Every structure is written in structure tokens, then in C-alpha cells.
Amino acid sequence: MTIRRRLLSAPSSAQRLLSTSAHTRYQHVLYLGDVLGYRAEQRFAPFPRAWVDAVGGAADVDHGVRWRCAAGGPNHALLAYTLLDVPLAVRSARRVSEDVVIPGKVGVEEEGQEGEVLEEAGGRKAASSWPSKVYSIGRNTHAQLGLGFASQEATRGMVTGDLSGSCGVSAVVAGGTFSIVITQEATTSNISVFGNDTLGQIGSSAAETSTTLDPYDVSTRLAGSDAPQLRLLPLPKRVEVGGGGWTVKSSAAGVDHTLLLLEREINGYAVQRVVSAGLNADGQLGVTPSGSASVPISPLLSRAFQSVPLALTPTPSGTAGDKIVSVVCGADTSYALTAASDVWVWGNSEYGQTLCGTHDRLAAPQRIANPLPAAYAAHSIHTPTVPRIKTLVGGGAFAGILDTQGRVWDVGHTAPFAESAHDDTLRPVTGLPSVERLFAGLEYLVATCADEVYVWGVLPRSVSRTPVHRPTRVHLNVPRTPRQVWLDQNLRAKRKQREEGDGEKGGRVSVQAAACTRDHVLLVLDDGVGPDVWAECVQPPADKGTDITL
Template identity: 25%
Template sequence: MVQVQRILATCGNGHLGRLGHGIGQESSKFLRIVGSLVGYEIEQVACGGAHTAVVTDDGSLFTFGQNDFGQLGHSAGDKYVAVPIEVTLPDPVVSVAAGEHHTLCLTKADEVWAWGRHESGQCGLGDGAKPKYPEPRLVKELNRAGIKELAAGAEHSMALTSAGDVLSWGAGAFGALGLGGKGAGAGGGDVKWEPQQIRGDLRSARVRSLVANYFSSGAVDDQGRAWTWGHGLHWQLGHGTMEHQMMPKQVPGLSGVTTMALGHMHALAGTAVGRLYTWGTDEFGALGRGEASMKVRLPVKTPTEVRGVSGLGTGAAPKALAAGWKHSAGITPDGRVLTWGWNGAYNEDSWFMGDSGSGQLGQGDNHDRWDPTLVQRLHTSPKRFYDLRMSYIKPWKALQISCGRNHTAAVIETELDTRDLN
């Protein structure tokens, strides 16, 4: 009854079922285990705008949350689904990426499948296709292309090949595709209905990982250099200018980068020697620069180290970083979760999609955090929890983390007593 398991835990705004805790759609101010997935060994989680996708060790894919554009890949007649339901695919899934209203996955057959909103070509299914797809469709242009990683933004998508090349498709607004051009505003710009290879300076780099969020994109190459492009009016590209970037450009002042995350108006990067860098607009503490920054709220124009971060400044690379609309999260080398930024206090953007924040930092309240703060509790049910401060609790460690607009999800390894799920 007691065994070590890799489970999924979620917190934040429960509207439209994105937390997977059932029909009540309650928000959760603490990380809480998704009980219906206990028994599966969770490999990866990806948070979209208001939906969540989960890959298990046997290659099953489960999704839940908002489904207005068919982004769940099942339950076509439902506007949302509040519990995990498996997506039917012909082969086991390797990885998944969740955009604002669309989803992509890579299977063991070296195939990429896409579903959800396609009005701007973000599913890569070609011109003249339908505006939305409620069931998975094969991205034929990527068939047997040696894809190893996928990334999804609001209206664009990217893929990384085993050779280190990057392809992009969807809306070219603000330069998010990295393909050049004039870079019109949101809703404008060139639309690429099928994957196109990004060239320019990135062509000379062998890319190791991709990130995307809203209208900006980024990559880390095998030399530890960071590259960004797309929307830049909030300094979130780290180039020291308030300009959109039509093609990939190396971020100055960063080396040895192992992990990077892009939020709506901010960005994060972790290095191999355990340093955390942030840049962009410091709304509600998203940059983690401390309460003193509340008084000035000045943007950080280029990557600047966040000093004194408990657990991240240990000399070892952080396991992962993630960024949502206006909140941030990280995993320390020893598997502890740190969160900071907007946590549900009043925000002028809380009207966005009828969707306000509520507890996405997992700290037990709706207070914003201006410093990276350790998450102490893992709830096994609405009334039971494991508290890291208690000596009799077996340590639990996070393996991967993802941030949606106003929710957070983590893959956690813990010694779980299933009786605590009741």
C-alpha cells in the first residue's frame, strides 16, 4: 500500500477543470495529487492556456481542462473536461507540448500529431484546413523527420530535429516564428501553414532545447548559449531593447545555460553552475528580485543574476524552470519546488479569457511572492497533506514542472500511502 510513485500534482485556478480534480472545478492553493492518475508512472506534464496534458511511462497521453477549440483531443462536444481522459493515438507517446488552444505530441513512431485551434496554422496541417480539429491529426510534413522535441505558444509551434535544426509554423505575429519578415502585431504577420526551417544565425548552432510562450520563442544550444526572438516590447527577449526580433538572436551575458523559460513579459535562465538569471518586466514579482523591487518596478533589460536564491545557488544546475502568464517556478538540484510572482492578487489582466489567478504558486494563499519561495506542502486529498517541514514525512522531490496561464503542474516522486488519497 506504501510505495514510491511518480505522480502528478496541480495547483492554481481550477476553472474549466484544468487541475484535473473533478467536476467541482475548485481552485487549489496547494499542490494536490491528481488522484485519478495514481497508479500510472508520470513522465511529463505540459500546461497550456487553460488545459493540461500528461504523458505516462507506457506512452499513454491524458488531457483535461478547457476544450473550446478541441485542444483536449477527445470529448469533442464538451467545452471542458474536469478529469483526465486518454487521447487515442496509434502509437505510444514520447512527449507533449501544450499551446494556448492547441496541443502537439511526438510518438515512438517518429510522428507528430496535432489538434485544437488551427486558425493561424498552429497545428501545421496545411492551408485550407479547418479552423479547429477536436481529434488528433498527423502532421505529414514532419513524418519521419527525426523530431526530438516540440514547443507551442499562443498561435505558433516549433519542432527540434535530432540534427539540432529548428522548424516553426503558425502565426508570424511579432516575429514569433523566427523566419524574418516585417513582423506585424497580434493577428497579423505572415502565417506559415506548414513547418519551415529557421535559418539566420541559429543555423550555425546545434540546438539542444526549445521554449515558447505566447508570441515569443527561444532555444538553448549545445554550447550553453541562449537565443530568443519574437515579441520584445516588455524587454522579455533580453537583448536590451524594446523591439520585436524577427529572427533568432543570441542573448548577451549568458553562458553555460542548461534551462530557460519564457513568460508573457518575463524570462528565466539557469546555468550549469547553479545561477538563476531573470529579465523583462517585473510585474507582481515574476523576476524574483525581492520586495525592494516592488517600489520601483523597473524592467530588467538584460539577464541579471538573482542572488541568494535558496537551493538554486548551490553550484549545481537547476533541474527545471517554468514561466506562466505572470508567475515563475523552478526545481532545485535536490528536487525542491520554488515559486514566485503573481499568485491571485488583483491584476488588471485578471479579466483575460474570464480567468483570474488563484493559488498558482502553491503556497496556500493568494499573496504574490517577490522572492523565490519554497513550496512546503503536497496535498494527497482535500484534507490530507505531506509537509516537508515534518521530520516523519518521507521527502518528496519534483522531477519536472510546467506553468500555464494561471495554474502549475509538477511531476513528483514520493513514497505514497494510497490511504492518504481518501
């Protein structure tokens, strides 16, 4: 409790000002909590470049990388990056022995100003291209890090295997003990899966289940053996879903199931499908036939992706219509959010987290009309416009909503979030500013507003050993690039840079992505100005002297 009060105490008005640099830009990766036991941080700290260098990423960082997306499961996290089209200027001897050549491009580097990303004519930022890579970190008990092996110890590395796609990685998904990487081609998506598929979580197999009389026995077995087996995929495996030609618009994973939102264009119309795979003990796959919802539910699992029977109507291309915009997973609950802020729900509803009352399970999808107008009225909150759902997130036994007014709501088993448990209706989360982004771990929520980050719930134990009942701000400093630190120590070079009009101006900080695990929180920040490149790529010039040597 003492640690929480000292490090996570609610800020006074004087403390609310974030200490940031006036001259920062670029992307920054920060972490809170315990990462592999190296160090536990109770405030957001910079993710060291050394952690990427140590797994073979040094040449990539020297070349220049842009973080694309992040995802966190209960025990591991994934961070995807793409190499810049044009490398940063040569600054270190390391590049001599570790040249980076983008496949399909000639490995010739052009001269440019140190510390800047070269741009196309007209000042446009050069679009990123293949190759994209995925950095994985955390527990690897079921080979969920994609490193080619499973291990009892937590570790880190680069996902090994073919993650090709002309448009790079578009999404990463971290489930209970499995992972999914989605890369994008011009009109289709590639789906690569790895980790635990014992219960069909990643839909990589159509293997038959046991033929025993036990309806709960869904174990995989080797030919001629009665011994149940784990099915682990230590390396990425390409999975075809829906016969090909589909683009993955949204993806999500629970503890033991996966949802994908697929879309393709047919004769000027956008056609959508939601598919699911994995365990179905609580109806979270949404594929249970009518009359088969009694225990044991049928099917108890699906080892291949199946279509969820939702009443979806093709919409004219380029229009929102009644399209689904995202799919979301709680631990054993599933959601599909529509453009009209209606929500399809199915799966576990023991705590009312489906907004459809308290039930043991919802075996078939139910459509819930936009719940926000009723919630605003119930709490006497007046608004000139109809509130809509901006973001829907799922936790272990709760759901969170960020609406278009910047308010956060929760529903379900939220006892760790407040002095008393909530019911099965939406309740507003108080003590927050106007929120821009909302993220969820299995047992906690993270809300961000520009350069402010708030957390509450059952946080990683290295941050707090007791539940944090109210949103509490965690202080952070936007780091400076290694080049900026060097300029601060070399005033002549800094003065010359200013005289040449190359001074860096601060921008508005925003959170681009987050990965929320039981051990730590990872954030990808954009400090608002300049090219999208990881700050750690911007090194001081290797061939320039310092003020001391001068």
C-alpha cells in the same frame, strides 16, 4: 492578502523543514490551485486516482503506469503515462472484469509479490512499452483536450485517437488553445496535433487565406462563403514535417505559434532543423524575408511548418559541437538554446525579453553569446568556472534562466515579480537555495530544489489574489501509497514485511515534470527509491485480512 500571508508566507528557518515520510518511494502527482472547480488547494495536494478512474483509466492504474511528461498552457494541461511492461500483482476484484492486455503481448499475468513491480533478471527495471496515453484536463473551448469535441465548460479525459509509437510518448506540448503529442519510433518521431488551428498554430493545413484586400485578414473560409471560420481539430491528426525521417528533440508552444527542433543522422553527422508554424505578427516564426518586416509583417502567419533560417552546421554524431539543445517559446517570443549556452532569439522584444534590447519585434533570428559571464560580472558574483545555461524558460513577456551554478535569473517585463520593473538585462532572483529545476507559466515561475518548491509572480487566483513579488516556498508532503497507509493500519503485516527485509527506505525527492496553467500547477515527483510507478497503483492486497479481522 490575508490568505497569501497565511498560506504562502516566507518560511522561517524552523519552517523550512519539509514534512515527509521516512518510508516513501514511487512517483507522485501533486496539484496546487483550482482543478476544474472541484477543490482549490493552497498547498500541494495529491492528484486523486479517482480523477483518472473517472475517464476510463482504472484498468491502466491497476495494471501499473509510469508518468512520462507533462505540459501546461494558459488554460489546460497534459500528462502522459505509459503502461508498465509487466503488470503489478493482482490485488483487486476490478481486474477480473477490466483486464489490460498490451498490444502484441499475450494477456497472461505472472504471480508476484503484492505492491512490487516485477523486474528483469539482474534487477534491471523493465523498460516501458506501448501503449502510452495522455490525460488532458482544463478548458476545452477550442477542442484542445483532444476529446473529440469542444465545450465551454472545463473538463478532463483521455486524448482520443491513435498515439502509437514503439517507444511511447516522448513529449507533450500545450499552447494557447492547442496541443501536440509526440511519440517516438526507433529512429523517427510521430507528431499528432489537435485543438485550434485557425491561425496555423499546429501546422496541420496548407489552406489558402482570404483573398480580400485587407492584409490583416487571414481568416479561413468555406468554399463559396465570405464568413470567417474557426478551424478546430477535436481529435489528434498526424502531421508530417520535413519529409519524414526526423526525430523531434525539443518542442515548445507560445500563445499562437509552435517550434520544433528536428534532428537526423546522415553519414555519421547529426543534422538539425528548427521549424515553426502559426501566427507571425511579432516575427515569432523567424521566417520573415529581409525587407518584409514592416507592418503588416510578411508572412503574417504560416499554416504549415517552415524551416527557420538558422546557421546550423552538421556535427559528428555523439558530440555536442554547436548543436541546438532546446527550443523555447514565450507568449510571442522564440528562443533556441545551443550547447555552448548561446541563444538564438526572435519575435516580440517589447520588454527586452530577448536579451537583445528593447524592440517592437525581431523579425529575423539573432544570435546572442552566452549572457551569463557578463551578468555575473555586472553583479559582482565570482565563480571559478564559466557559468552556462542549464534551463531556459519563457513566459508572457519575460524569460527565466537557470544556470549551472544553481542560480535563477530573469529578464523582460518582470514587474509582478519585484517592487519595480526590470530592464532588458539579466537580473538575479534572490531568496532561493541552489535550484535544480525551473518552470514557467504565462505569468509566474516555479523553482524546485529536491523536496522544496518555490513560486513567484502572478499565481493562480485560488492561490493568491495579489502578485507574489519574491520566491515563496509552498509546503508539501510526499504522499504515501495506499499500500503504505494500509500497512500503518495493520501492524502485523507491517512487522512481517520488515522481518522479511522488505521495508521501504526513503530517497531523495526530485521533480520530474511540471504543468503551469493560469488555474493550477501540476508536479510529477519521484521520491528517489524503487521502481518508477505511480504511487496510486500500489494498492493494499485485496485477499489479506486486517488486524481487526485477524
